[in-house]
Amino acid sequence: MAEAVQTLPAGDSALETQPTLTGAPLRRLFTLVIPYWQRFALGAVLLILNSGISLIIPITVREIVDGVTHARAVDFMAAMGALVVVAIISALLNFGQTYLLAYVGERLVADLRRRVFGHLQSLSLAFYENQRVGDLTSRLSNDVTAVQGNLTNNLPGTAQQIITLVGGTALIVAFDWRLIIIVLVLVPPVILVARTLGKRLEATSKASQESLGQATTVLEETLSAPRVVKAFNREDYEADRYGQAVEQTFQVAVQRIRLGAAFGPIMTLLGFGVLISILWFGITEIQAGRLTPGSLVMLLLLVFMVSGPLAGLATTYSNLRSASGAASRIFELLDTQADIADTPDATPLPVVQGAVQFDHATFRYGSGPEVLHDLSLTIEPGQVVALVGPSGAGKTTLAALIPRFYDVQGGRVTIDGHDVKGVRLRDLRGHIGVVPQEPILFGGTLRDNIRYGKLGAPQEEVEAAARAANLGGLIRELPDGYDTLIGERGVKLSGGQRQRVAIARALLRNPRILILDEATSALDNESEALIKGALERLMRNRTVVIIAHRLTTVERADRIVVMDAGRIVETGTHPELLAAEGLYHRLYTGYQAAAQVAANGDAVTLPDLELLMGAELARPAAATA
Numbered sequence: 001m002a003e004a005v006q007t008l009p010a011g012d013s014a015l016e017t018q019p020t021l022t023g024a025p026l027r028r029l030f031t032l033v034i035p036y037w038q039r040f041a042l043g044a045v046l047l048i049l050n051s052g053i054s055l056i057i058p059i060t061v062r063e064i065v066d067g068v069t070h071a072r073a074v075d076f077m078a079a080m081g082a083l084v085v086v087a088i089i090s091a092l093l094n095f096g097q098t099y100l101l102a103y104v105g106e107r108l109v110a111d112l113r114r115r116v117f118g119h120l121q122s123l124s125l126a127f128y129e130n131q132r133v134g135d136l137t138s139r140l141s142n143d144v145t146a147v148q149g150n151l152t153n154n155l156p157g158t159a160q161q162i163i164t165l166v167g168g169t170a171l172i173v174a175f176d177w178r179l180i181i182i183v184l185v186l187v188p189p190v191i192l193v194a195r196t197l198g199k200r201l202e203a204t205s206k207a208s209q210e211s212l213g214q215a216t217t218v219l220e221e222t223l224s225a226p227r228v229v230k231a232f233n234r235e236d237y238e239a240d241r242y243g244q245a246v247e248q249t250f251q252v253a254v255q256r257i258r259l260g261a262a263f264g265p266i267m268t269l270l271g272f273g274v275l276i277s278i279l280w281f282g283i284t285e286i287q288a289g290r291l292t293p294g295s296l297v298m299l300l301l302l303v304f305m306v307s308g309p310l311a312g313l314a315t316t317y318s319n320l321r322s323a324s325g326a327a328s329r330i331f332e333l334l335d336t337q338a339d340i341a342d343t344p345d346a347t348p349l350p351v352v353q354g355a356v357q358f359d360h361a362t363f364r365y366g367s368g369p370e371v372l373h374d375l376s377l378t379i380e381p382g383q384v385v386a387l388v389g390p391s392g393a394g395k396t397t398l399a400a401l402i403p404r405f406y407d408v409q410g411g412r413v414t415i416d417g418h419d420v421k422g423v424r425l426r427d428l429r430g431h432i433g434v435v436p437q438e439p440i441l442f443g444g445t446l447r448d449n450i451r452y453g454k455l456g457a458p459q460e461e462v463e464a465a466a467r468a469a470n471l472g473g474l475i476r477e478l479p480d481g482y483d484t485l486i487g488e489r490g491v492k493l494s495g496g497q498r499q500r501v502a503i504a505r506a507l508l509r510n511p512r513i514l515i516l517d518e519a520t521s522a523l524d525n526e527s528e529a530l531i532k533g534a535l536e537r538l539m540r541n542r543t544v545v546i547i548a549h550r551l552t553t554v555e556r557a558d559r560i561v562v563m564d565a566g567r568i569v570e571t572g573t574h575p576e577l578l579a580a581e582g583l584y585h586r587l588y589t590g591y592q593a594a595a596q597v598a599a600n601g602d603a604v605t606l607p608d609l610e611l612l613m614g615a616e617l618a619r620p621a622a623a624t625a
Helices: 025-031 034-054 056-068 076-122 125-129 133-152 155-175 179-223 226-231 235-287 293-334 395-400 425-430 446-451 459-468 472-477 495-509 525-539 574-580 583-600 606-613
Strands: 356-364 370-379 384-388 410-415 432-435 513-517 543-547 559-564 567-572
Touching (some): 025 293, 034 076, 056 076, 076 293, 155 293, 179 235, 235 293, 370 395, 395 513, 395 543, 425 432, 432 495, 446 459, 459 495, 495 525, 567 583
Parallel strands (some): 384 543, 384 559, 513 543
Antiparallel strands (some): 356 370, 356 410
16 A cells, blocks of 8 residues: 555665666666765775785785795794685675675665656556556566666676786786786687677577566466456466466576576686696796796686686676666666656646636547547536446546546646646646546555545544445444455455445545546446445535446436537536437437346347447437437
């Protein structure tokens, strides 16, 4: 629930001050480190110190070995003591650097997750209508987790590998410049392998995340509709569908694993080649009297210190390319622009009276055909207006323009004379309440779901809203009253109970403008009676727009607006429209006839079936005369 979201203490997150993320995916990821540069800088300092101290170990070992072989006099106790001190200091520095850099990495990923989710909340309904929830869920969970695993695990080690590589190479060159030739032989193959396999890894990583997103989509769809699956005996079908999606994910993952596994043997082979070369060089120099055994051991340790970071950097590079593949899918979301947003000069919307006006409004979904055609309508404050018409007439679309779920392409929509495009969205929607035909509840408590209409509302207001929505009897029956968990999407409640919870939520919000998407359809008589009583209390002293599916529910509306094919064809009261014998008359009498057929249980003829399915209602007057 929204009220359960905790605000992080100051200093724990700089999400509000994050820099703009531009450029390649990895570069954009690392810009998230900027707010935590102090911890990152301290971790980097400890890392540099640790890497520098680790370079002392080969030199100390050389002295000890040369002392054993009598190549030079050595104070063994002092040398052994130095190794112990270096080991302790290195352990402490390693703890500090690992903690600080891993903290920054985890904080970076947590901020990225919050940023993506926050951005998703800013996107319009049109975006969600073109997306699959499972894929969005996969990007927010699986893709971010992939970034987390590949980024935070490599962030502490990458800089250390670079420093160790540079320092070790410098010591090798200082000891004998000829040895650098052997080291340089290792570099081109590593770079070639890293670039070749790295690009393929990034592509396979992205493909893996996309296939995982498809599997998550199947999972989300199936688990969200268990009744449908079982009603149609589709358990085996859904299991097979999910199995195929998982198998596709597995096949792509195998390709990624195969590429990643190739790094190890290649780096090991190159490392053995360098080791053999150093041994050959060192033994030759010892035989010639130009090198001590301790110096050879030191050189071997330095080569291991150099080849290790080289191989590690190659592996890190491959991991980062995998992270880049996952990050690119995340940034695709962050790069999606909200088509419904506050304009730069958006103004606050003062307390409204509730006058709504559509002024030559024209609208289409995306690049599709026009849904509303040059439509004009004025709704007075406190007026109850019902929108009726055949399916596809544009009723829901028209109502959705009021809270600016969509923007008109032509004309304008105003509230109390204020163009909805010119006021702040938060203010606009703060004055509007919506009770949908199929209310969506959250998997928290009953109190949480009612309070969703007004976060932080005191208990007495919650109870008053519940009583006004005729929920008193339900609350007395629930085992924990207001603290009863109602299940995901309110699955533990009946349809009528969920509808009344949605009404209580709207009552608690106390909006000046109310949009009702027929709230009594497909309910039993008892539930319908309870909801009608709650709706009557909800509609008092407000501007109400009713999207009507059952025409008997709009007879007492102040005005009925009849729509057909995106245009207003009739307006008036129920008696006036019946007397006019136009489209509303045909709709109403057709509805009554269909209801009578269903009530009598008569055999349904083809004309009856057309009537019930709406085909008869959509015909022109001349065709039905």
